[in-house]
Amino acid sequence: MLHALLARINREAEGGGRYALARARAISTLGPLLALILASIFFTTRTDRFLTSDNLSLVVQQVAVVGIIAIGQTLVILTAGIDLSAGAVMAFGTIVMTRLAVTHGLNPFESIALGLGACTGFGLLNGLLVTGLRLPPFIVTLGTLNIAFALTHIVSNEETIANLPRPLTFFGETFEIGTTAITYGSVLALGLALVTWFALTQTIGGRHIYATGNNPDAARLAGVRTRRVLIAVYTSAGLLYGIAALVLIGRTGVGDPQAGQSANLDSITAVVVGGTSLFGGRGGVIGTVIGTLIVGIFRNGLQLMGVAAIYQFLVTGVLVIVAVAVDQLSRRRRA
Amino acid sequence: MGMEGIGRAEAGRRALVKTRAGWRLAALAAGAAAMLAVVGCGGNSGTTAASTPKPVIIGLITKTDANPFFVKMREGAQSEARAKGAVLVTGAGNASDDAAGQITALENMVSIGAKAILITPVSAGVTAAIRKARSEGVLVIALDSPTDPVDAADALFATDNSVAGKLIGQYAKAAMTGKTVKIAMLDEAPGSTVGKLRHDGFLAGYGIPGTDPQVVCVGNGGGNQPDSQTAMENCLTKDPGINVLYTINEPSAFGAYKALVNRGKQGQVLIVSVDGGCAGVGGVVDGRIAATSQQYPLKMASLGVDAGVDFATTGKRVSGYTDTGVTLITDKPQTGVDSKDTKFGLANCWG
Numbered sequence: 001m002l003h004a005l006l007a008r009i010n011r012e013a014e015g016g017g018r019y020a021l022a023r024a025r026a027i028s029t030l031g032p033l034l035a036l037i038l039a040s041i042f043f044t045t046r047t048d049r050f051l052t053s054d055n056l057s058l059v060v061q062q063v064a065v066v067g068i069i070a071i072g073q074t075l076v077i078l079t080a081g082i083d084l085s086a087g088a089v090m091a092f093g094t095i096v097m098t099r100l101a102v103t104h105g106l107n108p109f110e111s112i113a114l115g116l117g118a119c120t121g122f123g124l125l126n127g128l129l130v131t132g133l134r135l136p137p138f139i140v141t142l143g144t145l146n147i148a149f150a151l152t153h154i155v156s157n158e159e160t161i162a163n164l165p166r167p168l169t170f171f172g173e174t175f176e177i178g179t180t181a182i183t184y185g186s187v188l189a190l191g192l193a194l195v196t197w198f199a200l201t202q203t204i205g206g207r208h209i210y211a212t213g214n215n216p217d218a219a220r221l222a223g224v225r226t227r228r229v230l231i232a233v234y235t236s237a238g239l240l241y242g243i244a245a246l247v248l249i250g251r252t253g254v255g256d257p258q259a260g261q262s263a264n265l266d267s268i269t270a271v272v273v274g275g276t277s278l279f280g281g282r283g284g285v286i287g288t289v290i291g292t293l294i295v296g297i298f299r300n301g302l303q304l305m306g307v308a309a310i311y312q313f314l315v316t317g318v319l320v321i322v323a324v325a326v327d328q329l330s331r332r333r334r335a
Numbered sequence: 336m337g338m339e340g341i342g343r344a345e346a347g348r349r350a351l352v353k354t355r356a357g358w359r360l361a362a363l364a365a366g367a368a369a370m371l372a373v374v375g376c377g378g379n380s381g382t383t384a385a386s387t388p389k390p391v392i393i394g395l396i397t398k399t400d401a402n403p404f405f406v407k408m409r410e411g412a413q414s415e416a417r418a419k420g421a422v423l424v425t426g427a428g429n430a431s432d433d434a435a436g437q438i439t440a441l442e443n444m445v446s447i448g449a450k451a452i453l454i455t456p457v458s459a460g461v462t463a464a465i466r467k468a469r470s471e472g473v474l475v476i477a478l479d480s481p482t483d484p485v486d487a488a489d490a491l492f493a494t495d496n497s498v499a500g501k502l503i504g505q506y507a508k509a510a511m512t513g514k515t516v517k518i519a520m521l522d523e524a525p526g527s528t529v530g531k532l533r534h535d536g537f538l539a540g541y542g543i544p545g546t547d548p549q550v551v552c553v554g555n556g557g558g559n560q561p562d563s564q565t566a567m568e569n570c571l572t573k574d575p576g577i578n579v580l581y582t583i584n585e586p587s588a589f590g591a592y593k594a595l596v597n598r599g600k601q602g603q604v605l606i607v608s609v610d611g612g613c614a615g616v617g618g619v620v621d622g623r624i625a626a627t628s629q630q631y632p633l634k635m636a637s638l639g640v641d642a643g644v645d646f647a648t649t650g651k652r653v654s655g656y657t658d659t660g661v662t663l664i665t666d667k668p669q670t671g672v673d674s675k676d677t678k679f680g681l682a683n684c685w686g
Binding site: 047049054055058061062065149153158159160174181248251252253254256257258259299300303304306308309310312313 | 400401522559570586590
């Protein structure tokens with residue numbers, strides 16, 4: 001009964017039957033995929049150093065941190081929310097983990113657990129404020145962005161924390177396939193994307209997230225506990241930022257209070273370029289993976305070509321506008 | 336029964352509305368109290384005038400609160416102010432390009448009666464506000480970077496970032512004599528004034544134009560560790576033969592070094608940098624960085640406070656440019672390039 005209703009809400013929101021839903025999702029992923037392929041072909045013709053397994057592994061390493069944040073951001077944006085606190089919460093996580101382990105000499109695994117806990121706590125706080133006080137996510141996370149930023153700098157005393165024990169830096173270590181070195185952080189990022197994809201598309205909880213994003217009132221009438229869904233979404237996003245913190249520590253080998261300052265906008269860029277709608281309910285984590293790769297490949301490819309850094313911003317800007325325009329136009333046509 | 340239930344619900348809702356209104360009032364009151372407390376503090380220093388000599392108020396406005404460089408600058412100013420019996424009030428923009436935030440801080444300081452204001456101007460956006468403050472009799476000294484135009488402030492206390500770049504350029508040139516050189520340069524961000532001065536200074540010191548084929552890669556590392564690591568990885572993919580690396584600052588050098596370690600190339604690239612923070616000099620000690628141009632943010636701040644107190648007591652205005660100096664720090668000196676060792680570097684480092 002409940003699920004029949006839910007299915008109907010989804011159908012109505014998507015403007016047709018299952019077929020239309022599948023087609024809409026395919027279109028929203030196909031565009032970004034095409035852009036990714038075209039960009040890759042372009043850079044391959046421009047520099048022979050682009051299409052090598054070493055370079056591609058490098059690009060994945062470089063985007064793993066923002067990619068993991070973007071997975072959390074995807075969950076939030078699917079509910080028609082936004083999370084500005086993402087990067088600041090991650091930076092706080094790196095400082096909690098490294099400071100506890102190095103300065104206070106805590107067991108590294110306990111430090112990691114507490115860091116993950118701190119980030120998850122921030123996510124829970126976001127969720128409670130959004131649902132409890134019914135404040136707009138933009139404002140709530142703007143507030144927690146500043147709180148996490150301040151705590152990061154107060155706790156770290158502006159110092160970079162180095163000489164980390166091994167478990168903390170594990171995700172920066174590599175294994176080899178053939179001659180190509182791949183970091184465990186890259187594998188973890190892809191694994192998290194897969195798990196999230198499964199949860200979003202194959203579980204009831206995932207359908208509830210889409211339903212809440214599509215039409216919260218209808219979802220609530222159909223029996224979805226939308227508040228719980230939102231709290232779960234923000235809390236999971238917080239946990240993902242904590243995992244991103246651990247991967248960042250592995251990559252840089254330090255706890256850096258300056259880290260992550262543009263990660264919120266970078267992750268939103270990746271999500272949007274990946275075809276997820278800022279209005280909620282449409283898109284998914286596969287698109288976000290593609291969006292993250294597009295941004296990373298442009299940065300890498302343009303630098304290999306020797307193009308000045310400022311053009312990377314130009315290209316990113318154009319990509320964002322195109323992605324949002326495509327989303328809007330496809331909505332209008334189906335409406 | 337049903338009616339009663341509705342009545343109760345209604346009462347509950349009213350109570351809720353009431354508590355919400357009460358809540359808002361409480362929040363307002365708390366905010367007002369906090370503001371009064373701040374104003375009260377500012378006022379205190381004025382009201383004590385009757386009994387004791389009126390302490391001089393000196394303002395310090397940095398670009399942001401978060402950057403360690405500015406944190407150290409503030410600490411330097413604070414201890415000097417304490418030593419001179421002056422009161423230091425501080426403010427900052429929200430970001431390294433937040434002119435509006437700096438203007439607000441400037442106006443607030445003028446209105447609480449600051450005699451002198453030290454500012455690290457973010458851009459030409461603050462120039463008009465600086466002129467206005469000076470027209471009201473306040474001494475304004477630019478620290479670290481010049482105002483645009485330079486004469487908008489009374490004086491400039493700064494390190495010559497161009498010379499800082501030049502020194503490491505000359506050092507790299509001397510150290511690589513007779514070798515085939517491939518240079519990578521990691522800048523801060525597009526549009527950074529300090530970044531351009533250091534970048535161009537390095538090239539001038541090395542004696543080549545930016546278009547020279549020996550410069551094989553220019554990347555944007557944001558002056559921070561993670562982004563510099565990414566930029567250096569891409570540079571190494573572009574040209575694995577890079578053997579000289581210029582970085583805008585030491586965090587950037589450390590990020591690039593991590594990229595070298597990941598490639599097993601540590602020790603094969605001569606890294607030169609700028610700043611001379613204690614962590615950075617540590618990098619020279621352990622050999623990650625070959626040489627760094629050391630600057631002195633604490634000195635800028637303490638000289639600025641001195642000049643401010645001097646102005647308040649004697650009315651003497653400082654003017655012109657005071658170079659707070661830059662020293663090349665290295666443990667492998669090159670002939671023809673003046674430098675000091677890391678012992679000196681550690682004794683004089685900031686942060």
